[in-house]
Amino acid sequence: LQAKAVMDSGALVNDGIIIALVQERIAQPDCAQGFLFDGFPRTIAQADAMKAAGVRLDHVLEIDVPFDAIIERMGGRRSHPASGRTYHVRFNPP
Structure with a gap:
C-alpha cells in the first residue's frame, strides 16, 4: 500500500520500499525454486541490499x-x- 500511494502521487518509490517488497516476495513458497526479476535491481543500493540478504543470482540477462x-x-x-x-x-x- 505504501508503494501504491507513492506511485499514485507520481513520485518514484524509494529503495527502502522496493527492497522490502522484493525481499517479502521472494520469501514466498512459489519462489523457492527460483524467480525472475524484471527491472530489478535498478540502483546500486538495491543490488547491495540483495547481496547483504544473501540472494544469489544464477544468471543475468541485459537487453x-x-x-x-x-x-x-x-x-x-x-x-x-x-x-x-x-x-x-x-x-x-x-
Whole structure:
C-alpha cells in the first residue's frame, strides 16, 4: 500500500520500499525454486541490499535497447485512469 500511494502521487518509490517488497516476495513458497526479476535491481543500493540478504543470482540477462527506441516506447505510453488499462499510441492503441 505504501508503494501504491507513492506511485499514485507520481513520485518514484524509494529503495527502502522496493527492497522490502522484493525481499517479502521472494520469501514466498512459489519462489523457492527460483524467480525472475524484471527491472530489478535498478540502483546500486538495491543490488547491495540483495547481496547483504544473501540472494544469489544464477544468471543475468541485459537487453541493450537504443536510446531512440526507449524514447519512442516511453513517449507513446497512455493510460485510462478509470479502467486502469494501459496503451501505446503505436504498439497498442486505445
